[in-house]
Amino acid sequence: MKRxxxxxxxxxxxxxxxxxxxxxxxxxxxARVLSRTHEARAETLAQPNTAQLADAERQSRxxxxxxCHGEGMRGRLMFEAPNVxxxxxxxxxxxxxxxxxxxxxxAIRQGVGHDGRALFAMPSPLYSRLSDQEVTAMxxxxxxxxxxxxxxxxxxxxxxxxxxxxxGSFPSAIERMEEFRVRQPFDVGPAHAAGRRLVAIQCxxxxxxxxxxxxxxxxxxxxxxxxxxxxxxxxxxxxxxxxVAPHGRDLAMMREAALQDLRHYTDAEIGQIHAYLVxxxxxxxxxxxxxxx
Numbered sequence: 001m002k003r004x005x006x007x008x009x010x011x012x013x014x015x016x017x018x019x020x021x022x023x024x025x026x027x028x029x030x031a032r033v034l035s036r037t038h039e040a041r042a043e044t045l046a047q048p049n050t051a052q053l054a055d056a057e058r059q060s061r062x063x064x065x066x067x068c069h070g071e072g073m074r075g076r077l078m079f080e081a082p083n084v085x086x087x088x089x090x091x092x093x094x095x096x097x098x099x100x101x102x103x104x105x106x107a108i109r110q111g112v113g114h115d116g117r118a119l120f121a122m123p124s125p126l127y128s129r130l131s132d133q134e135v136t137a138m139x140x141x142x143x144x145x146x147x148x149x150x151x152x153x154x155x156x157x158x159x160x161x162x163x164x165x166x167x168g169s170f171p172s173a174i175e176r177m178e179e180f181r182v183r184q185p186f187d188v189g190p191a192h193a194a195g196r197r198l199v200a201i202q203c204x205x206x207x208x209x210x211x212x213x214x215x216x217x218x219x220x221x222x223x224x225x226x227x228x229x230x231x232x233x234x235x236x237x238x239x240x241x242x243x244v245a246p247h248g249r250d251l252a253m254m255r256e257a258a259l260q261d262l263r264h265y266t267d268a269e270i271g272q273i274h275a276y277l278v279x280x281x282x283x284x285x286x287x288x289x290x291x292x293x
Contacts, residue, residue: 029166030157037116038174043105046132048140056141058264059134062202063127065092067260073145075152078121083158087121090154093147104139111173118172120155125173125180126205129197183209188279195276198269199225202262206253211280220253228274229281236274240265 048056060066060073068089070076075091095114096104103114111124130138157165164170185200187193199211206222208214213224228236235246240262243255265273 026163026166030162033165034117036118038112038118040106040110040112043102043109043135044132045101045105045136048133048137052133052137053140056137060138060141061264062261064261068121072148074149083160085158085161086156088152088154089121091149091152092142093145094149094151096142097147101139104142105135108135108138111177118174120170120172122173123205125176126201128177128180129201180204180209185211186280186283188276188283192276192279195272198273199276206257216253225277226281228277231274233271233274237267237270240270
């Protein structure tokens with residue numbers, strides 16, 4: 001019996017040591033990911049026109065800046081998953097006081113923070129499709145925001161989140177950039193270029209870089225946007241304003257996006273988006289997307 005108990009003790013000790021080694025590996029591997037710095041390329045800060053400067057606040061709402069960073073973009077707790085991560089969107093006026101225009105542009109379009117580290121929650125792959133003038137107009141709007149509030153903490157990673165970082169299954173904005181460069185929404189010609197551009201810099205965040213469907217958060221799948229062809233212009237406009245599909249079907253995440261962001265589109269812009277999606281559906285069929293895609 002003593003021999004058996006001794007061997008049980010050896011096995012238990014070995015398991016404890018293995019667990020400690022594994023935990024140490026997860027910690028150091030994830031810390032290496034989080035501490036890695038990146039060399040951002042120089043951004044072209046082109047002078048926006050008067051209309052772009054005047055429209056910058058509306059564009060910031062369409063693009064979800066206020067949804068993530070809160071009213072006045074003063075920062076807030078944006079996302080929380082127990083044992084995975086707690087993410088605060090930073091106080092933008094406070095951060096902007098410590099960052100140059102170049103650093104702000106690099107954070108917006110390249111996913112590189114002012115300290116050179118990769119950003120994770122920032123939808124920079126989507127914003128990489130903004131023009132030089134649009135980004136400069138956005139920075140000018142940020143500079144006009146009145147400073148208020150304190151510096152907001154960034155990200156707290158739990159053990160599951162740390163493990164995901166260590167094995168590369170929680171990609172940063174930088175790591176997602178190439179996919180958005182390669183997978184572009186289907187081009188159906190110059191007549192629908194305006195609508196294509198609008199969906200490329202907004203809808204692609206949830207529905208995938210080429211609008212063929214995606215998994216924006218775990219176990220929630222957004223369909224390919226060929227489904228929009230089944231909507232009449234009136235039904236589509238109601239969807240974009242309320243997030244409610246025909247017959248009253250509540251689309252959850254779409255409702256949140258519509259009420260916070262998409263409602264700031266003009267009727268003309270919504271019409272351009274719908275016309276593009278209808279034309280796109282007639283030219284390309286999205287591959288089916290499922291849990292394993």
